[in-house]
Amino acid sequence: xxxxxxxxxxxSHEALSSVNSAPACSPTSDSENLSPDELELLAKLExxxxxxxxxxxxxxxxxxxxxxxxxxxxxxxxxxxxxSHLEEDTWILWGRIVNxxxxxxxxxxKLLKELIRKGIPHHFxxxxxxxxxxxxxxxxxNQYSELLKMSSPCEKLIRRDxxxxxxxxxxFKGQDSLxxxxxxxxxxxxxxxxxxxxxxxxxxxxxxxxxxxxPEEEAFCVFVRLMQEYRxxxxxxxxxxxxxxxxxQFEYMLQEQLPELNIHFRSQSFLTxxxxxxxxxxxxxxxxxxxxxxxxxxxxxxxxxxxxxRVGMALLQFNQAELVQLDMEGMSQYFQKVIPHQFDSCxxxxxxxxxxxxxxxxxxxxxxxxxxxxxxxxMEEQIEIKRxxxxxxxxxxxxxxxxx
Numbered sequence: 001x002x003x004x005x006x007x008x009x010x011x012s013h014e015a016l017s018s019v020n021s022a023p024a025c026s027p028t029s030d031s032e033n034l035s036p037d038e039l040e041l042l043a044k045l046e047x048x049x050x051x052x053x054x055x056x057x058x059x060x061x062x063x064x065x066x067x068x069x070x071x072x073x074x075x076x077x078x079x080x081x082x083x084s085h086l087e088e089d090t091w092i093l094w095g096r097i098v099n100x101x102x103x104x105x106x107x108x109x110k111l112l113k114e115l116i117r118k119g120i121p122h123h124f125x126x127x128x129x130x131x132x133x134x135x136x137x138x139x140x141x142n143q144y145s146e147l148l149k150m151s152s153p154c155e156k157l158i159r160r161d162x163x164x165x166x167x168x169x170x171x172f173k174g175q176d177s178l179x180x181x182x183x184x185x186x187x188x189x190x191x192x193x194x195x196x197x198x199x200x201x202x203x204x205x206x207x208x209x210x211x212x213x214x215p216e217e218e219a220f221c222v223f224v225r226l227m228q229e230y231r232x233x234x235x236x237x238x239x240x241x242x243x244x245x246x247x248x249q250f251e252y253m254l255q256e257q258l259p260e261l262n263i264h265f266r267s268q269s270f271l272t273x274x275x276x277x278x279x280x281x282x283x284x285x286x287x288x289x290x291x292x293x294x295x296x297x298x299x300x301x302x303x304x305x306x307x308x309x310r311v312g313m314a315l316l317q318f319n320q321a322e323l324v325q326l327d328m329e330g331m332s333q334y335f336q337k338v339i340p341h342q343f344d345s346c347x348x349x350x351x352x353x354x355x356x357x358x359x360x361x362x363x364x365x366x367x368x369x370x371x372x373x374x375x376x377x378x379m380e381e382q383i384e385i386k387r388x389x390x391x392x393x394x395x396x397x398x399x400x401x402x403x404x
Contacts, residue, residue: 154199200236
């Protein structure tokens with residue numbers, strides 16, 4: 001049976017951040033093309049987020065409860081009247097977006113993109129994420145209950161990993177917790193519908209986030225869509241070929257935009273894969289606290305893996321001066337302990353920096369072709385080496401036969 005969704009961690013910071021937390025930072029570049037009315041709307045949202053930030057001290061215990069995707073989040077009674085008024089405006093706006101989804105996707109795409117970059121309100125995330133990836137009314141949803149009755153060869157591996165997925169989050173604490181049960185269900189079901197991928201470590205963090213927002217059947221459908229349409233399936237295949245491509249593309253951006261830092265990394269043998277692999281495989285869910293990571297995930301749902309490149313490069317730009325002073329061990333510690341919490345109080349500063357990063361989609365496509373050519377050449381060379389070794393072995397056998 002499906003479980004209802006669970007709210008994220010109940011701390012005041014996380015609760016505030018999940019309710020469209022965007023203090024008044026400069027708008028992202030697409031806002032230049034918006035109409036005066038749309039810009040006014042964005043200004044109102046920024047004012048709401050400023051008030052949310054200012055009111056954070058009085059909202060210490062906004063305890064979320066498990067709920068279905070159509071449920072509401074009741075605001076703290078200590079919120080100001082101005083905040084309540086702006087929250088009401090946000091409710092009306094996002095309610096209209098959901099009800100008029102097709103029109104917004106076709107005719108108001110730029111404004112929708114701006115709103116998503118500013119953060120989807122927590123209580124709308126479940127339905128908006130499903131709409132963004134077209135996961136509503138998927139045929140595979142009808143198979144879910146039957147899949148749970150089947151056994152999967154990945155079950156032991158899944159059981160081992162789910163205990164290490166969000167271990168501090170209340171929903172997933174404890175071996176018999178509801179969170180671990182539904183996480184196991186979704187991961188097992190996917191391993192059965194996609195036997196080539198089966199189960200890959202890291203994917204449980206993505207499913208775990210989905211389960212914080214929506215029931216397990218819906219989370220399963222969204223995950224299937226993410227794997228099919230967002231390059232995640234290629235990332236999680238046993239060969240992880242797509243991860244190699246992402247690292248190759250990211251290294252190019254690093255060489256081009258931060259040459260000094262790139263030289264330092266190379267001098268310390270600090271490989272890109274050592275710090276960036278988890279960014280791509282878990283979409284920063286194992287890097288940032290949930291409120292920050294969820295904001296990145298909002299954008300990923302609309303704009304895809306581009307946001308991972310942007311955020312990753314923004315982090316390196318922001319920390320370049322410190323990183324070039326450190327050796328390999330120091331950099332490893334810095335990536336683990338310092339970088340994850342630099343934007344806890346204002347995720348919007350991170351998002352703003354991310355969209356100031358130069359990202360050239362055409363160049364990324366060219367790099368994809370380059371990488372494919374390199375891999376094809378490597379494969380051809382491996383085949384040739386294997387052929388030569390076989391010939392050499394056969395020649396030795398002939399010589400041994402003649403000597404006898």
